[in-house]
Amino acid sequence: MKLLVTGGAGFIGSAVVRHAIAAGHEVVNLDALTYAACLANVEQVATSPLYHFEQADIRDRAQLDRILDTHAPDAIMHLAAESHVDRSIDGPGDFIETNITGTYNLLKAARVYWVAQGRPETFRFHHISTDEVFGSLGETGQFTETTPYDPRSPYSASKAASDHLVRAWHETYALPVVLTNCSNNYGPYHFPEKLVPVVILNALHGNPIPIYGKGENVRDWLYVEDHADALLRVLAQGEIGQSYNIGGENEATNIDLVRMICALMDEMRPDAAPHDQLITFVQDRPGHDLRYAIDPTRISTELGWRPSVTLEEGLRRTVAWYLENEAWWRPLLERQGVGQRLGTSV
Numbered sequence: 001m002k003l004l005v006t007g008g009a010g011f012i013g014s015a016v017v018r019h020a021i022a023a024g025h026e027v028v029n030l031d032a033l034t035y036a037a038c039l040a041n042v043e044q045v046a047t048s049p050l051y052h053f054e055q056a057d058i059r060d061r062a063q064l065d066r067i068l069d070t071h072a073p074d075a076i077m078h079l080a081a082e083s084h085v086d087r088s089i090d091g092p093g094d095f096i097e098t099n100i101t102g103t104y105n106l107l108k109a110a111r112v113y114w115v116a117q118g119r120p121e122t123f124r125f126h127h128i129s130t131d132e133v134f135g136s137l138g139e140t141g142q143f144t145e146t147t148p149y150d151p152r153s154p155y156s157a158s159k160a161a162s163d164h165l166v167r168a169w170h171e172t173y174a175l176p177v178v179l180t181n182c183s184n185n186y187g188p189y190h191f192p193e194k195l196v197p198v199v200i201l202n203a204l205h206g207n208p209i210p211i212y213g214k215g216e217n218v219r220d221w222l223y224v225e226d227h228a229d230a231l232l233r234v235l236a237q238g239e240i241g242q243s244y245n246i247g248g249e250n251e252a253t254n255i256d257l258v259r260m261i262c263a264l265m266d267e268m269r270p271d272a273a274p275h276d277q278l279i280t281f282v283q284d285r286p287g288h289d290l291r292y293a294i295d296p297t298r299i300s301t302e303l304g305w306r307p308s309v310t311l312e313e314g315l316r317r318t319v320a321w322y323l324e325n326e327a328w329w330r331p332l333l334e335r336q337g338v339g340q341r342l343g344t345s346v
């Protein structure tokens, strides 16, 4: 298959690009190269004859039409987005423009292209979204695909809006879509403004490890390589018009997650142990959702997919990867906003 992957220079998109090429698919990586992008994420496949890159913005309709006409993909996997909740609190505008208007633009371009191709039933528009659209859980319960939407941050509201648009394009125009809503990802190539790499790199540098509030917020951690595998499974076997929740079956509070990373750092960098002495509690994020948890029944029973690694094993691989790949993360620390506390300006 020939896949158009938007956001393929980002964290999850690049994992999808690497996995898709390893599986023998041809890939067109469409990315605007914002602050969150890094072409080194796809370096290992960049010389493959199966790989193509197009620097373009999903808000630019003319570029989208050109790219679709030039490459004639069999499917679109849409991951391009503004993705950092803290940045959405300080500057929601970019999130509205890229996540909502950009997705709307891409849907319009995809529909025109699909109609011009003769409306092939095999075409797919796969929208990659988040479990944050479902809001916040108490101590019990899990999100299913029918949980009502209740987004609570500018980021999750923009993703919820884009999910609704994708469903509308299916119901109204019969565009063959599938959607996925996943939990928090972690793993190699995670941009160093997100919790897991922040903890690893601050521990490595002997800097305070910031924990929002009391660290009681619970997330269901999904290893990014498992996620990429799940996305390709949904693309190939998912039912048109359906959405699939993807979780890691790995719930942990932030404080437990941070302590697990510190324990791994103690093992791999024993000279600086104990790393958990660096833990520092800081002002909470405004509107910080307490708990997200995924009910993975649909994807496991209908598509036979389950995560392959435990949180312990995934974190071990992730910490080892960061310790071995300073040349990747070092330049990213210089990018705008990285290393600063964001998302407190309310």
Ligand SMILES: NC(=O)c1ccc[n+]([C@@H]2O[C@H](COP(=O)([O-])OP(=O)(O)OC[C@H]3O[C@@H](n4cnc5c(N)ncnc54)[C@H](O)[C@@H]3O)[C@@H](O)[C@H]2O)c1
Binding pocket: 006, 007, 008, 009, 010, 011, 012, 013, 030, 031, 032, 033, 034, 035, 036, 037, 038, 056, 057, 058, 059, 078, 079, 080, 081, 082, 083, 084, 098, 102, 128, 129, 130, 131, 159, 182, 183, 184, 185, 186, 191
């Ligand atoms: N990271 C997570 O834990 C997580 C969890 C659930 C869902 N998601 C969703 O998965 C997708 C990918 O997330 P990620 O963590 O890889 O994000 P990321 O921020 O690492 O990467 C996003 C990529 O999109 C590109 N991009 C941004 N705006 C663009 C535009 N206007 N036009 C073209 N390209 C643009 C960026 O350059 C970047 O390469 C997003 O849609 C996000 O909402 C992420």
